[in-house]
Amino acid sequence: MMSPLRLEVVVVPVGDVDRSLAFYRDKLGFHLDVDYHPNDRFRVVQLTPPGSSCSVQLGMGLTAMAPGAVDGLCLVVNDIELAHRNLTDAGVTVEPIRHKRSVDWQGDFAPGLDPDRRDYASFADLRDPDGNLWTLQERGFAGRNTDS
Template identity: 35%
Template sequence: MSVTRVQIVSVPVRDQDRARDFYVDVLGLDLVRDNPMGPGGRWVQVAPKGAATTLTLVTWFDSMPPGSLRGLVLETDDLDADVTRLGERGLTFAEDGVQVAPWGRYVTFADPEGNGIVLQETRV
């Protein structure tokens, strides 16, 4: 096999505008594309600055209902600063807050659609 990278991860959402606003305005990801796609469809793609892997906010997969994604992991260099910044933007984290693991620290939360996200700072 000659796979070289993960290009796109599909995030199932019901409301692409609300999801786009969350991923761009709250999480701070870049809006890569927001274009019409086929009859009545739309391609909304976001990514961390400079990242090779992007997220597309999808509404068209019957097998992926909105909010069904779990375990999307976003890496940060400063978990404490990001937790503070995101909290100031109204993000609510899981009740157990920042967790410590042998490999680093992390916190979990959900996007407005209920998709489960992990924000982690890996120990080097």
């Protein structure tokens, strides 16, 4: 039997830790778990998105990745329209919502929400101040049309 493997922390490379901390905490609503800064060469800031069991770490001396190098992190939301509006109201630039063009998805997108609000079918992108790319992805929309 294999031991459980849990993804609990992802390092996100940033250039200005304080600016990134403010963005993730104040604009995205992540909870600050740790801000450890024992010297001027090392700092680790750990934040957790609301409802998530996986956290992100920002800081100095954590990674050799260049600030802004992360592309493809997903934040799963129950209502992408609401999440888009809340983030935009908080001052976050969020790209327009898009959806998988077809049920037999070939990697192409169409503008707007998935007409049936299918799980994993509607998306919107945002970038942190360093350019790290996050994608909102809808799953579990309560008002989804289940007749099709």
